[in-house]
Amino acid sequence: MSVNDKILDKIKNLLTLAEDGNNDEESQTALLMAQKLMLKYKISQNDLSSRGKQEIVIRSLSVYKRIFWWEKVLVKIIADNFRVMFYIQSHRLPYQKNVGRKLVLMGYPEDVDLAYEMFYLAEDAMKFYASQYINGQVRPKTASQKSRLRKTYYQGFFRWAKG
Structure with missing residues (x-):
């Protein structure tokens, strides 16, 4: 698994945690961390949802x-x-x-x-x-x-x- 795949998995996990909504503070923190990682590594929402599924x-x-x-x-x-x-x-x-x-x-x-x-x-x-x-x-x-x-x-x- 490459570094990019690890970062994408981490962001996906944070977004999943943010969507759970069990704890408002925990969800907000997870979303904020996911957004920071996406900005840092220049990853868009499309990169997360369509990773490996699209053809050239x-x-x-x-x-x-x-x-x-x-x-x-x-x-x-x-x-x-x-x-x-x-x-x-x-x-x-x-x-x-x-x-x-x-x-x-x-x-x-x-x-x-x-x-x-x-x-x-x-x-x-x-x-x-x-x-x-x-x-x-x-x-x-x-x-x-x-x-x-x-x-x-x-x-x-x-x-x-x-x-």
């Missing part, structure tokens, strides 16, 4: 295509903040000239679902506010000027998102 799921964020630089940065930020991992999967069919890549999330089902939704929410927000930013500037004359403005906005967005 894999969910694609995209189809096989060319992945843009900002998609890689965004998925890394999302993965760092939503308890999921990501990887880039590559594939090339025999008749294709280029390699297709797609972004894939991996983790517990509810974490992957939340990260998936947050990725697309952030992507939509970035695209919308980037177009607002570009239209608010002096009208770019060329596509490369527009692309540079969009890239500048995305870089600022990522600096802000990383905090």
Whole structure:
């Protein structure tokens, strides 16, 4: 039994004692001790209730295509903040000239679902506010000027998102 398992068992026992409610003072003390241990070891209620029962799921964020630089940065930020991992999967069919890549999330089902939704929410927000930013500037004359403005906005967005 690892140290984490021992701590989880101790917290579960304290919570069980707190739920008994036979002695108010004893129950309150047990609950307080369990909360302190949970804070100290950064353990959530989900960690206690679903320990060892959930399976890891894999969910694609995209189809096989060319992945843009900002998609890689965004998925890394999302993965760092939503308890999921990501990887880039590559594939090339025999008749294709280029390699297709797609972004894939991996983790517990509810974490992957939340990260998936947050990725697309952030992507939509970035695209919308980037177009607002570009239209608010002096009208770019060329596509490369527009692309540079969009890239500048995305870089600022990522600096802000990383905090």
